[in-house]
Amino acid sequence: MKRIYIIITLTLFYSCANIQAPTGGIKDVIPPKLENSIPADRTLNFHGKDISLRFNEDIIGNNIQEQLQITPAVESSYKVKLRRKEVIIRFDKDFEPNTTYTLNFRNSIQDITEKNISKNLVLSFSTGSYMDSIQLNGKVIDIKTNLPIENASVELYNAKDTSGIRAHKPMYFTQTDKSGGFEFKNLKNTSYNIFAITDKNKDLMYQEGEKIGWIKNKELNKNVSDLKITVFTQDTKAPILLGSSSTDTKYEIRFNEGVAVQKVNNMMDSSQTVYYSEKENGKSLYIYNTWNIKDSIPIFLSVKDSTGNLLEQKIKIGYNKKTKDKEKLQLKYEPADKKLEPGKISIKLLFNKPIKTFNRKTIILDQDTTKLYMTDTNYTWNNTYTELMISRKMKQADTVTLYTFKESFISANNDSLMDQKIQFKIAKEEDYGIISGSIETKETNYILELLDMNIKVVKELNNPKKFKFVNLKPGEYSLRVIID
Secondary structure, X not given: OOOOOOOXXXXXXXXXXXXXXXXXXXXOOOOOOEEEEEOOOOEOOOOOOEEEEEEOOOEEEOOHHHXXXXXXXXXXXXXXXXXXXXXXXXXXXXXXXOXXXXXXXXXXXXXXXXXXXXXXXXXXXXXXXXXXXXXXXXXXXXXXXXXXXXXXXXXXXXXXXXXXXXXXXXXXXXXXXXXXXXXXXXXXXXXXXXXXXXOOOOOOOOOOOOEEEEEEEEEEOOOEEEEEEEEXXXXXXXXXXXXXXXXXXXXXXXXXXXXXXXXXXXXXXXXXXXXXXXXXXXXXXXXXXXXXXXXXXXXXEEEEOOOOOEEEEEEEXXXXXXXXXXXXXXXXXXXXXXXXXXOEEEEEEEEOOOEEEEOHHHOEEEEOOEEEOXXXXXXXXXXXXXXXXXXXXXXXXXXXXXXXXXXXEEEOOOOXXXXXXXXXXXXXXXXXXXXXXXXXXXXXXXXXXXXXXXXXXXXXXXXOOEEEEEEEOOOOOEEEEEEO
């Protein structure tokens, strides 16, 4: 229903007046109130096809077809009509006999003036001589973050139904609120398979890539509260290569999801080092041009996604000499705040592209102006030669200064950095905290992760019975155990 504004101009003698809507007054914040309905709430032996609701003021609909949840699900299609203060829902088939139905209108009914929502608008009725009365509520939680999932679909199937969530829509369903909470009322006394899915396309059926969790064969012969369903990504498909592009110095391969490289080999010479880097959380792979070859180069590529699905492929890559790559070698470091933990030097250098030549003799570390001697054991590169960890024990000090020079690092594109001087301060032990404890489990292979408040892994241990994380900066942390 649209508002129609009519401007009436009155001419009286030689003067004019424009009639306008009055301004000011108290803003309407009261939502529409249901005055009556057919059938009335909790009616028994209802056999009609039309359902009507009458409110105390004029209303509008907000995607009623999408917002309205009818449980158990109906095979019948229906039409919705709005008549000022009334909503009429007309079904084309009869309801199932001896069944309790619940219509949850969620946020679909609003008043016409300020669009105040008629919240908690639920209508229940039975086509038999009794009302089903079992209630169920709980929360849906992401297993990796331990955070609630909003707008997840929670779905109930009869436990005897073996086809389940991939084949057809559920008997009962609802959606979670901002806190991940869900609630069912008027359920039949029976056993259910309970599923929670993120349901991206809103079809109430599970699709690959959606997060899912379940509780099988849950008997509901009494009310159940605080049921917890944890969801996760169940991925069984291998990564997909979406496309590629190139410049004169690098070849980019794009994937449909984040991947970790297992192997990149030059098939013409498998002993030759292939310099590559992973970008955009693993969705892009750059292979750098270190060959003096005009033609394309055959590459064997092996990558895995986060759930272990493997893609192995042979591809030919080439470089576009007409497109010049202007990206220069850049350096970042961790800790970014330049504060080192007491008792040891732990500095990570991060480069935006692989380092082909590393001259450790040109790297100098000074501890309060005293030179620290370094060996190969003090340096550790990652697989892509884009991260260098510098580790060394140290005595009590106030500062550590890192010096690098132009010849210290040469990239796969043969460019280098300007001279660097980075001074780090040594924090005091009393500025840090400790988290310790023990793990009781029958599992033999597991990973203990320490997470910060952004669910980022700070530290991890393999199979610890007892653990102790030291030198932790003030903040909120959580622990996560992953069974490997």
